[in-house]
Amino acid sequence: MRAILTVFTLGSAFLSLSAAETRPLSLMPMPASVQMKTGQLVIDPSFSVGINGSSDALLQRAVEIFLDNLRRQTAIPKLDMKIVQAAEAKLLIHCERPSKTVQELAEDESYSLDITPAGATLEAVTTLGIMRGLQTFLQMVQTTSDGFAVPAIAIQDKPRFPWRGLMIDVSRHFIPLDVLKRNLDGMAAVKLNVFHWHLSDNQGFRVESKKFPKLQELGSDGLYYTQDEVRELIAYAHDRGIRVVPEFDMPGHSTAWFVGYPELASAPGPYQIERKWGVFDPAMDPTQERTYKFLDALIGEMAKLFPDQFFHIGGDEVNGKQWDANPKIQAFMRAHGMKNNQDLQAYFNTQVQAIVSKHGKTMVGWDEILRPDLPKDIVVQSWRGQDSLAAAAKLGYRGLLSFGYYVDLNWPASRHYAVDPISAAANLSPEEEQRILGGEACMWSEYVSPENIDSRLWPRTAAIAERLWSQQDLTDVHSMYRRLPDVSRWLDWLGLTHNSNYEPMLRRIAGANDISALRTLTDVVEPVKDYTREEIAAIEATSLTPLNRVIDAARPESETARHFTDLLNALIAGQADSNAKQEIAMWLSRWRDNDSNLQPLKNQSFLLQEIVPLSHDLSALAVTGLQALDYINRGEPAPDSWTAEQLALLQEAEKPNAQLLLMVAPAVRELVEASSGQKAPPPAQK
């Protein structure tokens, strides 16, 4: 099975690491073209990099960052692995020309990487291409019998889309600079190139304004980035080939602005920073001149602070209630022949677009901003879907897809992976397709803190990154899932905490050092999907709610459950060997016994009380699974009464409990069905 998947991934590309070994490559995103060769290039302390062709400070720093990453992966000391004369280098870098001082959309990111046992050459048109190629190089470094090494290979690569982003909402939960930096490292590792910084919302205005200091002083609880910190982050991103697009959400999602400046709102204040989640009434007053005067000054200030060409004004989810209730606004709408609030928002957007444009920037906004009277250079970011995006493209607008890439919804990587920015059904002309710039993974931060945000982003975001970089027809989920754990391992080296935060969080929950039983349970659950967490919450969560429950520690996607489901599917298909059968029984036995193993902890932690039923369900369904296995092994169909009883039990176990889903329940259901003869299992394979 594994062999087949690998072949799928890279044609017949196996690494011949030495006479004795072949290991599959784990590149993500997969390059456009890969040709395996024979042998490998050893990476030892004498490894060196030379630069010929264009070389500027950015390229030098890119190489230093590369060497630091390589040192982390190998533990080769800082004193080793130097930048040397081109003639002596093991890795020779040739760059035609520097990339732009301010990174631009659609700069050339292509590169070619040629590795032989004697040395490697990385060529690119721009510094950005070199950066991308260096990441590919890092992903190929393996521990082999002859030392650390990269395989002999020839790679030609370039991205499918020029805009490959990650949005992080720092308003609902403030995310400190160091956490953003390590996630920028993660982005660079998977060749994402736009950090979309959602800087303001009802729950906080997170950037220092020198012109309007009450924005951060009264609208942020003291949790904001100084302008120096903003510059520091932009420089950090620039060194990694990442643009930084700021978003200031308006005219809705702006309660935090009104705490300091209530005169901007459509209803009199005073306002408080919002603590709850959802869509709220406060919105800017689009009918008064002082709103635009304020925005002109603020956007002017922020346009200087953020060098990127694009400036995101949000524009989503205005419920219009303040507008409806304000007679002055209603009079304005009548006087200007506006039929509804959409007309009024379009008017607002037109004014704001002119301001953004006056300050030299191109406006970006969510779906709602799209009205054919806006100039064609704006960019629409779609949370609504490919159809909305295709419609925009047909109208001549450029667009980005975020529908399907909301990583806060706890979808499996496979589901994100299946979403393509370009829908085949849309029948776009090549010119229209060009207008689909790419997409952005979005991390809305109702339920993430600095502690767990990494584990909600990674490694799943890497699958989205591949969707945006690699060829459209690369859609094999098995290959993606085979490579994802390797991505996760590289991200560890960058200091991301998506793996390392797990055990400390479980220890906090358990109030104990021995968390094995809690871990066994947590390993097979996932948070409920979409917006179910709020829908079924016993107590409404706010920004004051500690994120310390099992749901906050649980991974969005259970590797154990996926693996177990694969094993059971193989069993039901009659393709499980004796090892696989043993492993199935081992897992089921472990889960059967787990509830009693968890028993000693249950009474000592308030954070465990809610998972008592879940733990019971896991053990119960494991018993069911073992019985079903027994029927199958005996070749005897399970009695109908037993089956009915077990299916009823499974139905209960499949319901959310503590806002968590028991992810092994569906597989056990299939097993029960198979054992009952409802779906007759093929003859067992020995």
Place this chain on the structure above:
Amino acid sequence: MRAILTVFTLGSAFLSLSAAETRPLSLMPMPASVQMKTGQLVIDPSFSVGINGSSDALLQRAVEIFLDNLRRQTAIPKLDMKIVQAAEAKLLIHCERPSKTVQELAEDESYSLDITPAGATLEAVTTLGIMRGLQTFLQMVQTTSDGFAVPAIAIQDKPRFPWRGLMIDVSRHFIPLDVLKRNLDGMAAVKLNVFHWHLSDNQGFRVESKKFPKLQELGSDGLYYTQDEVRELIAYAHDRGIRVVPEFDMPGHSTAWFVGYPELASAPGPYQIERKWGVFDPAMDPTQERTYKFLDALIGEMAKLFPDQFFHIGGDEVNGKQWDANPKIQAFMRAHGMKNNQDLQAYFNTQVQAIVSKHGKTMVGWDEILRPDLPKDIVVQSWRGQDSLAAAAKLGYRGLLSFGYYVDLNWPASRHYAVDPISAAANLSPEEEQRILGGEACMWSEYVSPENIDSRLWPRTAAIAERLWSQQDLTDVHSMYRRLPDVSRWLDWLGLTHNSNYEPMLRRIAGANDISALRTLTDVVEPVKDYTREEIAAIEATSLTPLNRVIDAARPESETARHFTDLLNALIAGQADSNAKQEIAMWLSRWRDNDSNLQPLKNQSFLLQEIVPLSHDLSALAVTGLQALDYINRGEPAPDSWTAEQLALLQEAEKPNAQLLLMVAPAVRELVEASSGQKAPPPAQK
């Protein structure tokens, strides 16, 4: 067993966390006096701190740092848990007076902490005492059935010694500022109060000098702290109640100085930064005036940069070869009636002491500096032992113990714990005892990198911290080992990587994601002790050697081996219950099977090849153990021939392999001896 240990620790002090639970306290260092009360104080988002009495910026920051730590432990958001008016506070802090602007030796660090279910009061004479008490409070926060809570308790506490230090050598391996900072957090957590910064040695001069810039420019490979960074670290330490004592080692251990300033040396240059470990010939020329002129200027500059009263001049391990070979120096010695190099170094020390004193500082140096002609205000740091320290005290000198606290030697915590700065045999008068200021854990950095230094320091250094803070008669190793894993857990919250670095390092070694077999093996090995690593090295290690081997990932002390040894000791003493017996068999079976589980990895990693014999030995000794167990269970003495064979096998398995020790071998040896009837086991207990 557990109950007995707990009682030992705290008298009859159990936590009554709720009706249903009692859990032992895990304080380290253990306070001077602890009185348990009934009930607990819940820590929830409404928890608040009030300050009355003296309050300055340092105290405010201390409380902010405390709240940040408390938030990390509980995941309560930044928006919660405020500093409030004293009358409304859950924790009321009363501080009599601010501590000194520049922290001084022997400032009052005492505190009293009184906790009831309604609230807590922390009182101290100085801000330092408040800081210590806040750490005690953090150590008591537990996850309970009623929420996070601290027990109702009354604590009176003060340190036994005023100087409780950790030395880190940043010369042999450069340790970046962020790594030092997290380790300062670790120090503060266990109430250590002196960071001794070993800033220069043969392998690097690590601090920026503006007067002599070639020191760092040519003597550091670019790896040094700027003066701004030094100030940043000192401020960071100050906020945590930690003094920073700089060490500039002279006249030996100074090759790195001579790269830029060869004229200081006792032999002509040029000099290179030393890459090897050991004691080397280069030493300053103590006979020339320009050496002292240079030192006067440099010490003057550094005395301003480092505000602490104490200034460490090293003074250790001068081999004298350059002096012997230099006719000018020999002539000088003759002219001044010096009989040997010790006389010459004493002359040097006298000159340097005058310079240090002129710049307002008190000199500290290693044992070698001690000569009765030096003024009595100097401090001697002893790597030689308690006798040397006691002798100094009798001569009127103050001293610090570091012998027995070298954490780079990979001793078990128990061995450090058993070393007391005051030897009972020394018979010191109370006045002489007063001169023993305390001690310092020392981390020489030949074999530590930023990646693994935390795991070589922690949690063992906490045991030394307890020795230096707590009462002399607190010597129960079982209690210390029961509490140590909890210390380790708190340190996780501070961002220390002593736990989190383990799996990534093993994955690098394995070159694979599944490291279970490698981990099983690595969990039961320890690096060889003392200086054996260099003595038995096949290839001499230098500062260019990657620290990526199993020995670099292995913990200095194997928890698994200690636990297994305890189980076997109980078994041999006839005190093992059936669970314990089952667990012994489980471990032995796992180890027996481990060698074949490791098999698939062995051929794919150059870093695993050296542990092939070790892995084989573990499985072989597990088979031996299982057989011995079988003899014991059958109540039948093992045949002499079998015993002889197994003891020979064990003798092999106890030898270092890949510079590692199989720590479960001695316990299996005892089991074999017990099974043979050589030591008849008592009748088994059911």
